[in-house]
Amino acid sequence: MRGMNGVGESLRESAVFNFAGAVTMVIDDSPFALELTAQAVLGFGIKVRHACSSAAEAIAVLRDHPVDLILVDCEMPGMSGYEFVRWLRRSGLEPNAFAPVIMTAAHVRRSKVSEARDCGANFLITKPFSAGVLLERIVWVARDARPFLEVGDYFGPDRRFRSEPWEGLERRSEEIRKAEFEAQRRASIEL
């Protein structure tokens, strides 16, 4: 069975999740693209609380309101999505500076690839993407247990995705919980 703990893994149809109480912000300068995103996530049980047409509008909201999930377009006039995420991570706003951020892009300019990697977002989705991919990524960032790092100019989730197995003692609490759950699940099947 494929899980949903890694990048690129798919969701099981029967997997259940609850995003009903998530305070969600969508930032997009295109009203139609914003509405498309809002309608897609509404299907997942997420009502967009803050729909912002610019980074400046979003910043004004974030100063006063805690947000659980942010979906932001990369290319916007004025402050871009990359600049916005960089600002957010360095804002010192609690808890918003650590909020899960998914960036969306119709196209990523070659000159912006390093900005996309270094701005501090949890994930970048390039369009076209299906509702399934969006859901998978939202579930993924909700379960994203990477620590935040400050390295030079970078402030954001640890960018290293380790996939190679570790031979030593597992000390990561998330991995220990997953192993315990898996052991219980196997035991229940064998019963």
Added chain:
Amino acid sequence: MTVITHNRRRSRLSTLIDQPGGVSAGVALAQAKANLAEMEGRSRAVIEEEVAALALLQPAASLEETARVLDQAYNHSSAVIDAAGPFELKDLCAAAANLCDLIDAAPEDKPFDWRIVTVHAQALRLLLTLPADAAEVRTQVLASLKDVLKAKVPGIAGPSD
């Protein structure tokens, strides 16, 4: 270089996701697709508007103006991808992305070959009007656009092309 590690606190989202209630992925996707399906007609209208705006753009009169006009073309093309993306209109997305790649790779100190924009606008219009079962023509149109990309930006086209 100094590395400061902030211990990961569980985000509220990570707590909410496992709360009782909620929906299954299957139901969520069905709901999302139903919501999006209601927007498909408007999506097509938006795409047509953006393609029309792209076709109306005029080449820049000077090198200084080139960047501004190309930004407009890039934005129209991106908007096509935005609107077409959720509806599996992969050919329109591919054609628009091809133009974005070409504009992105254009050297700033040289005039841009405006025929590239014209050809892409025409191709997008054609793709919009082709019947759903004209798969072969769609493939040919996309292949010809990809040839433009290969010719103008050697090395950018992927191995699948």
